[in-house]
Amino acid sequence: MALRSLLPVVSGYCLLALVSPASAQTRRPAGDFPVLRAGWVDLDRAITTCEEGKRRLAELQKFVDDRSAEFNRRQKELAASRSKLKLQPDKLSAEARSDLQEQITAMENRAQRFQSDSQAEIDRRKNRLIASMTRKLRPVIEKVGRAKGCNAVFYLSESLDARVSPGSAITDEVVAAYNAAHPTPAQNPGKRP
Numbered sequence: 278m279a280l281r282s283l284l285p286v287v288s289g290y291c292l293l294a295l296v297s298p299a300s301a302q303t304r305r306p307a308g309d310f311p312v313l314r315a316g317w318v319d320l321d322r323a324i325t326t327c328e329e330g331k332r333r334l335a336e337l338q339k340f341v342d343d344r345s346a347e348f349n350r351r352q353k354e355l356a357a358s359r360s361k362l363k364l365q366p367d368k369l370s371a372e373a374r375s376d377l378q379e380q381i382t383a384m385e386n387r388a389q390r391f392q393s394d395s396q397a398e399i400d401r402r403k404n405r406l407i408a409s410m411t412r413k414l415r416p417v418i419e420k421v422g423r424a425k426g427c428n429a430v431f432y433l434s435e436s437l438d439a440r441v442s443p444g445s446a447i448t449d450e451v452v453a454a455y456n457a458a459h460p461t462p463a464q465n466p467g468k469r470p
Contacts, residue, residue: 311428313428314426314427314429315427315428315429315430315431316421316422316425316427316429316430316431316445316446316447317430317431317433317441317445317446317447317448318430318431318432318433318446318447318448318451319432319433319446320411320414320433322448323414323418323448323451323452323455324406324407324410324411324414327410327414327452327455327459328459328460328461329413329455329456329459330410332461333406333410334406337399337402337403340398340399340402341399344398344399347391347395348388348392348395351384351387351388352388354384355381355384355385355388358377358380358381358384359381361377362374362377362378413455413459414451414455417451417454417458418430418447420454421447421450421454422447425447425450430447433446433448
């Protein structure tokens with residue numbers, strides 16, 4: 278007999294064993310199980326609202342803005358060269374047109390490479406920021422969870438979690454505890470980072 282044909286039979290016996298009266302006699306009473314007291318942390322919100330996270334995200338945004346400005350400058354140079362080729366074709370010799378077309382192609386390649394390199398660097402910095410902040414937040418999350426009497430703390434995910442009681446969300450407490458444990462220079466002007 279093939280293994281596939283045995284699978285429904287074995288599954289059926291297992292299901293019957295689970296719902297049969299004999300298995301009900303061996304189950305533990307509900308009072309023997311520990312009560313689950315869970316806390317939920319919105320990690321994204323914790324990172325973006327704690328003082329260090331705000332500062333580091335502002336630094337990342339400045340890097341993004343600088344790269345965008347540089348890309349726009351390159352695009353303007355490229356547009357000017359394209360315009361020159363398009364508006365003055367009869368004023369340029371065949372050799373000059375060919376040279377300008379090669380320059381435009383090289384500029385396009387450099388601009389495309391700059392854009393992809395910039396995006397890769399932005400992604401790398403963002404991932405490093407999230408990983409670093411998550412590592413630093415973990416002990417604070419555990420400490421706040423224990424203080425709130427939680428025996429489990431979960432990361433909140435709006436796409437997966439149907440409902441979380443406001444009383445079990447500990448994100449605000451985590452952010453406050455993190456800010457107290459890791460003051461930024463703006464919070465503590467006498468201390469250097």
